[in-house]
Amino acid sequence: MKKTYFQPIQIGFIFGAVNVFLVLIGFNAMVASLLAKALGEQVLTALPPFPYLAAFTILLGLWCGIAAARKSSRARIAGNVLAGWLSGLAAGSVTFVFCVGIGWLLSNKIDIRNYLxxxxxxFINGVLMGLPPLVGALANLGILAAAGAVGGLLYGFIQSSKVKQINQPILALTCSTTEKLKRLDHGRRRLAFQILGVAIAGAVVIFLPLNWGSYxxxxxxxxGLYVILGLGLNLIVGLSGQLVLGYIAFFAIGAYTMALLNSPLPYNLMWGFWPALVLGVIFAALAGLLLGLxxxxxxxxxxxxxxxxxxxxxxILLKxxxxxxxxxxxxGIQNISGPTLFGRPFNSDIDFMYLIAISVALAAFVYNRLQHSRPGRAWLSIREDETAARACGVNTTRYKLLALALGAAFAGLAGAIYAxxxxxxxxxxxxxxxxxxxxSLIIVGGLGNIPGTILGAFALKGLPEILREFSNYRLxxxxxxxxxxxxxxxxxLIPSKRPKYKTPQEADGRNAEEKNVS
Amino acid sequence: MKAARIFVVLMFMFMMMTACNAAPAAAEPNSPGSVTEVSGSDSATTSPDAAAGTPEICSTDAHGCAVFKPGDVVKIGMGAPMTGGDASYGFDISQGGTIAVQDSGEFEGFKFVLVVEDDGGTAEGGAAVANKFASDPALVAVAGHIYSGATSAAIPIYEKAGIVMLSPSASLPTLTTLGSAVFNRIVFTDARQGPPAAEYLFNKLNVRKLAVLHDGSDYGKGLAETVAAKFTELGGEVVITEAITKGETDYTPVLSAVAAKNPESVYFGGYTAEGAVIVNQMKQTGLENAIFFGDDGTYGADFLSRTGANGEGAFATIAPIPADSPEKAAFDAAYLEQFGKEAGTLSPYTWNGYDSVSALIAAVKSVAVVGNDGNLYVPRGALISAVRNLTDFHGISGTYTCDAVGECNTLPPTFVMVKDGAWVPAP
Amino acid sequence: MNETLPISIARKGANVLKYLRPVFGAVILIFIIYRLIQTLLIQEIFGPETWTRLVIAGMIIGSVYALIAIGYTLVYGILFMINFAHGEVMMLGAYTCFFVFEALKNIKVGADHSLAFSNAYPVISIIIAFILGMSVSALTGFLLEKVAYRPLRQAPRLVPLISAIGASIFLQNAAQLLFSPQLRDVANPQILARGSGWKFLINGSSVTIPYTGVFTFLLSLILLVSLYLIVQKTKFGRAMRAVALDKKTASLMGIDVDKTISLTFLISGALAGAAGVMWGLHNSMVYYFTGFVPGIKAFTAAVLGGIGNLPGAMLGGLFLGIIESVGPAALGIDFQLKDVIAFLLLIVVLTFRPSGLLGEVLAKEKV
Structure with a gap:
């Protein structure tokens, strides 16, 4: 009995605190501006019109109601609405107190922008929606409570059987499709699938750079460059299990090799892109070896x-x-010249995109081969238990060094291209x-596998660019x-599967099982 | 299995990127002589009507025209560090720029807007922002970037796109020596204030033993080097050159080492934050009698409030400004009103931010033409030369005349010192 | 012949390795001795007054490092995770210090309402600042654990680290957006005015021992000793050590593991808060990035002393602080390279003592 009221109220208080925090950093104004822009309105000032600010409060209230209703997991819609309303009320009361506070500041003309x-x-006027302080605070309370109730209703409605019935065929369809896709992976069709995948990926890589603009x-x-970096670090962290935090130093070595060999200042060597690229990779690998020793x-x-x-x-030394x-x-070093290919400059954004795509493919290929080779297995054994690996005759020092040097080489490649x-x-x-x-990117993506690294790089480097719409709030x-x-x-995001090495008997048994199933 | 996953990942990436891509997809502006249309909707192709009203200049201009329909806004870009350890510079300069946009008003009914993007002060961020700006056909000029690293990576991209730059604060010497047509700056560079400062120290203050400190940034280091070189040339002795680590708050070890050399004066190349700490800690480390000599980065009201009595007798070189012009007072009041802080408490470059944006808008106004169809046409090539030919532009932190390579703040510095808690012209 | 070329190179490298370590050590030792002789005996660049100043500065900054390092060590000893957001917890403490003194400065007391509260009752003001600063930081640490780390207790080891990095970025930006990126000066009460201190003459030159520095140093020592006593002598300390050793067995013995971990975060947060307030008082400059560099340094200090080891963290902190300020002068190297010296020292120490100066104590086994 106690839980029924207590939990939604608790959730409501949390949401209320979050709301106050978001208002204090001006997040609501940013979301409101985005909403206004999405609806085609031109926002030239920092503060969007009041209705959009209210819309932010409504959205938060809805979310609060849904969260509370989900937590309370009531069977009937009325119960959900109650939970949502309670939580909205709690969030609203926190906001109410806050609004009264800033309303007091407004009516007494106290400027505390030096601190907050x-x-x-x-802005305060905007939060109070242009109403007198107390009325504005009450309006905020009302909006949150109402939105909370609506959120609860919404959740209850989604949970109710009718929607579930509509959902059923969709769910079934998705399930069967995933099943089919899974089955596609096995047997003869796998090859066809692989070829199709590669062909589509190739087409995307070839045609997209031409069409989507320099940005x-x-x-x-x-x-792409961070994919290469991620793959290199994955060799060290993901496969051999050594945590390395200063990985970017190898990237710097690659970048500076390229820069020093290909810029007018300070040496004016101008060796060209390709020798510098190779040297950058070699120097980075050597640095890895030296550090590792x-x-x-x-x-x-x-x-x-x-x-x-x-x-x-x-x-610090470079600086x-x-x-x-x-x-x-x-x-730093300016004016680093770009690559040339067959005597022609090869340095537009499109050219670089192709160069990076090829490098990524190369890195992925090397990584893949290494993973399944003898060193790859040795690394895995070191990762799982270094002492045991050593006892089994794996020269752990040697393989750890190898991982560090190879990982550094990847970083050198990325660094050279980057510079x-x-x-x-x-x-x-x-x-x-x-x-x-x-x-972060290799762990977010999923330690030790290529698709995970790609997705991780996208999340870590692509996401902040997409979040540019959030302006100062993006980080x-x-x-x-x-x-x-x-x-x-x-x-x-994409968890690694542990490679399974089977004894012959096990493998036979497994095959038999699989036959039985099919 | 693996292939399937890669496939899914790639499709996901593709979808996300095309989704985000929708708005600026029609970009890739400014092939020579072309006309690109600006509009909020997707009808970004040049319609025959628009072409009919196109002024002559657009077909002859090297980079073509940016076209604005009635009701569109003309965008001025600014790439600045808005996150990370140097965000105060980005915030401050862009806030100065915002006021400049408000003060500049409209042109024939077309409004201006300042678009600030976060470049983190790094080359990677600078290039990303530059590419983003270059693919926005409504963006005609960039007041930036703020940091030299970001600027270095951004210049080639603007060069290709034909977007003019006027940086309020990027002070790296080589930025203007590499022959960029689009890059200009109003910051007061090392070469302008370093040698006069050394002469002043040697001749006016009769300093013979000088300690040179800098904050390890390209700005402070360059300045310190020019001062040290000129001072030695004049016959003085540079007893010690040390770099401090930026962003720290305890420089007593360095200053103790400096004190051991008994310099008569300490020259510091860097910004207020570190400069104020140094002035305060000089009193604890046996440098009570040495004269502190700073630059335009240490000058400002913030220096006074941070150093208090310790700051008495400190010198600085600054760009020649009309002492306290009414424009500057008006700006300071507007800044306080809008952002709740005194101008100059976040960085020393607020006023440069204002000047750079207002100079750009003035240049845009001088070249823009309204066609017969009521559209606004901004010829980009003409804009580039208009900024390069900027003459006697009266800003609030200086009078600017750009030279052939894009240095716009070329007058010799004035010397100021702290006396009774205020900056006054030095004798 | 199933070995590829890189492996054979690596094998040779590994053989060289045996002889390499002593050679490496000898080279570094010779270099240090050579430089020391150069600066101390032959050139005599610095007099005794300079060395005194350097050591004083080093001890003060070192004690702050030590206090933050303790937080890392406590958390690491129990959860085997690097609490990357610890520096940000300290930053919030420093902000609290700023706000408290700013508020107290504006409360006027006395007969004619001209005296600021913080000057009229300086001791009370400082106590208020510490209580509030430590509470804010402790609460932050507590919430951090509850929201970002507790659900990940069973996850692979690196996952809480990334979560902590995310939390660190979040807190930094939240502080920037809330309080603006401006650098703030703490309005110290007059008895602790920055720059004032005991002065005495060495070699005819006056050396200052700043009050804030002495205060910082003594308070750090007191806090560290009391923490050590708590961990070693009290029931809660015993529970903490038990949890560090083996969570499952500890819970079988009737120890509430969750509660113990929460309390550990509270304590480590409170210490970081105290460090933040001292930072505010001594160094004054407070902004959202304040916690980043000290955080990294303190982590280095914790590892240097042997992570998971309380006296080790203290020793490491002081050691690092002194090396940072004395090292460049002693070796005759630019002060700009002080971090290079500190990190090189770390590499050297760990090469010869792979688990830090004092080794690990709080827990034996690592996952």
Whole structure:
């Protein structure tokens, strides 16, 4: 009995606090502007019209009601409405108190923008929807309560049997389609499917860059470069299980190799893109080897912090006065020339897109082959249990070094292309946050597999670009999404399947089983 | 299995990107001599009617015209760090720009708007923002970018698209020496204030032993180097050159090391945040008697409030400005009114942000023409040369005349010092 | 012949490895000794007054690092996760400090209402700032665990790390959007005015020991010692150690694991809050990015001392602080490279002592 009232109210209070927080950072104005733009209205000022601000409150109230109704899991619609209404009321009361507070500020003309930066009088007026303080606060309360009830009703309606009946065939269809798709993976049709997949992917990669403009080419190219980085880090973290946090240092080495060999300042060497690319890869791999040599005794987080230190050392050195003559110091290196192909310049956004696509394909191919080769199995054994692996005769030091060097080579490749594409590289490009981004992307996508890495790169590098509509709130949203993604899919968006190595007997048994099933 | 997953992933990416792509898809503007239409809807192809009203200049202009139908807005872009550790610069400069847009009013009924995009101050962000701006046919000019790294990566992209730039704060020397046609800046660069500062120190203040500090940024470092070079050339001795780490709050170790050399003066190339800390901590570390000499980045009201009594007797070089013009007072009042803060508390470049945007809008107004069909035509090539030929533009932080490579703040600096808690012209 | 070329190279590398470590160590040792002789004996760049100043600065910053590092170590000892958002928890403490003193400055007391509260009752003001700052940070730590980490307790090890990174980005941007990106100066009460302190002469040059610095250092020590006593002597401390050792067995013995972990986050948050308030008082400059660099440094300090080890975190913090300020001067290197020295030192220490200076204590086994 207690639970029936208590839980929705608790949820309501949380939503109320969230609402106050979002208002205090001006998030409501941003969402309202987006809504106004979506409905075709031109918003030239920072503050959109009142109805849209109210719409934000309504949306939040709806969500609150739905959440409360779902938590209370009542069978009847009336129960759901009650839960939604209660939660809306609770959220509304929190908001009410807040609105009275800012209303008081407004009526006494107290300007506290020096501390809470969004609370201009216009903004407060907007939150109160242009009404007198107390009325405005009451209006907010009413809107939230009503929206909460509607949210509860909505949830109850969706849950009710009628909608379920409509849903049934759709669900059945989806289920059967997934089943069919799953079955397609096996047997003879698998090849056909693979060919089809590759053909479509190829067509997309070939035709899309021509048509979607330089901006999306740039974004897709960045995503591609981060796929390469992600694959390289996956060799180290995903396959061999070594946590490396300063990975971007190898990227920096690739980028600076390209920059120093191909820019007018400071050396004017102009070796051309392709030799520099190869050298960048080699130098990065060598750096990985050198870093690895003294450190391979370390495990887990000790390795993580040491590599973090290595990354910072590289960045600070590149930036420092000591190496200014060598690396350009904080100024970085400008005017890096682009690649040429058969004597012609090959440096438009479209060309780079193709170059990156080919590199991604190459990296994915190498990664795939490595994964299933002898080193790949050795890495897996190290990841699962280093001591056991060693006991079984795997030279763990050697394979860990190999993983680090190869992973670094991937980063060198990405770095070289990156510097050439931007025509600039500087020390701040290679900060700790960049390393963390790469680590995040492979974990968000799903550790140790190629599709996961691609999806992760898209999520980590594509998403912030898509979130540009959120203007200043994009990193806030991004951080929150990162947490939500981890909470909802701890194994990553596409979880890796552990490769199963079977003894012959097991394999026979499994085959027999499969035959029985089919 | 694997193939299936890759397929699904690719399809997903494709769908997402095309979905997001819908609005700016019709972009790719500005092939030479072409006319691109701007409109909120999808009818972005050039209609014959529009072509009929096209002024002559659009067919001869190197980069073509941006076309605005009645009711459209003319966009001025700004790429600035709005997130990350340097966000205060982005916020401040864009807020200055916002006021400039309000002050500039309309042109023949066409409104202006400032579009601020977050580039994080990095090359990666700068190139992304530049590409985004370049694919927006309604965007005619960019007041930016703020940081030199982002600017370096952005210039080639604007060059291709024919979008003119006027940066309020990117001070890297090589930005103007690489022969870019579109890049200009109003920031007061190292070459302008460094050597005079060294001369002032040597001749007027009779300093013979100078310590040179900088914050490790391209701006501060460049400045420190020019000062050190000129000072040595004049016959003085640079006793120590040290770099501090930007964004920290305890510089006593560095200052102790500096104090051990007994300099008569400390020159600092960098910004207010670190400069104020240095001034405060100089009193704790045995540098009580050394003169602090800063640059236009350390100048400002914020320096005074942070240093208090410790700041007395500090010097700085600044761009020559009409001491306290009514325009500047009006701007400061408007800034306080709109953003609830004193101008200059977030960064020293508020006024540059204002000037850069208002100079760009003035340039747009000078080249834009309204065609017979009532559309507004902004010839991009003409705009580029209009900004490059900017002469005697009176802003609130200086008078600007752009030279052949796009340096627009070329007058020698004035010297100021802190006296009784205020900046006054130095003797 | 089923070995590919890179593997054979790597094998040779691994053989070299055996001899490499001593050589590596010897080279570094020789370099350090050479530089020390250069700066201390031959060139005599700095007099005793400079060295005193450097050590004082190092100890103050080191004690702040130590306090933050304890938070990392506590959480790591129990959950084996790097609480990446810990620096942001400290940042919120620093903001609270700013707001408290800003509010107290504006409350006027005294006969003619001219004296600010924070100057009239400085001790009370400082206590208020600490109580509020520690509460805000403790609450943040508590909520952080509840929302972002608790559901992930069974997840693979790296997943809570990413969640923590997300939370860190979120908190940073939330603070920026709430309070604007402006740099803030804390309005210290006059008795703790920044820059004032005991002055004495060494070599004819006055050396200042700032009050805020002494205050910071002493308070850190007190907090660290009391925490150590809590962990070692109280029932809750025992529960904490039990949970660190083995969660399942601990819960079988009647320990509420969830509650213990929550309390650990409360404590680590409170310590970070205290560090934040001290940061505000001593360094003054408070903004949304305040927590990032100290967070990384403190984490380094925790690893340096042996993560999971409370005295280790303390030692690591102080050590790091002093190395950062004395190291560049002693080795005659640019101060810009102080972080390079700190991280190189970390690499060297971990090369020879792979589990930190004091090793791990709070828990033995790692997953």
């Amino acid at each position: 930066t969004v609370l201009s009088f216009d 999306w080419n740039y974004v897709a190219g960045t995503v 003294p450190l391979m005794r370390l495990r887990g987080d000790y390795l993580a912090i040491v590599t973090l230190g290595f990354g910072e050392i590289i960045r 420092s006065d000591v190496l200014t003559d060598f690396s350009g110091g904080p100024r 050439s594409r931007n025509q600039f590289t500087g020390p701040e490009e290679h900060s700790l946050m960049a390393s963390i981004n790469v680590l 806030l949203t991004f951080g929150a999404l990162l947490v939500v993604m981890m909470l909802s899919r701890p194994e990553g």
